[in-house]
Amino acid sequence: MTTEPxxxxxxxxxxxxxxxxxxxxxxxxxxxxxxxxxxxxWESVAGELVRTARRQAQRRR
Known part of the structure; x- marks a missing residue:
């Protein structure tokens, strides 16, 4: 019998x-x-994506 991971x-x-x-x-x-x-x-997930994108944009300046 196999088990699912x-x-x-x-x-x-x-x-x-x-x-x-x-x-x-x-x-x-x-x-x-x-x-x-x-x-x-899902609001917190979308918010985290936005925050991550903003931080990345600031790093590239």
């Missing part, structure tokens, strides 16, 4: 892969632009 196993695999992290950030950013993060429960 745990959520922690999936998270560890993603954190070990820059490409996987990039894909997650890209997907969440697309959801934000599409308005899919407008619900109150």
């Amino acid at each position: 745990s959520l922690d196993d999936h998270v560890d695999a993603v954190l070990a892969s820059p490409a996987a992290c990039r894909r997650i950030v890209r997907q969440i950013s697309e959801w934000m632009l599409e308005g899919r993060l407008d619900e109150a429960r």
Whole structure:
């Protein structure tokens, strides 16, 4: 009998892969632009993306 990998196993695999992290950030950013993060429960996620983008823009100046 095979068992499904745990959520922690999936998270560890993603954190070990820059490409996987990039894909997650890209997907969440697309959801934000599409308005899919407008619900109150997702507000903190959208806010963190905005704060991250602002900090990155300031670093590039």
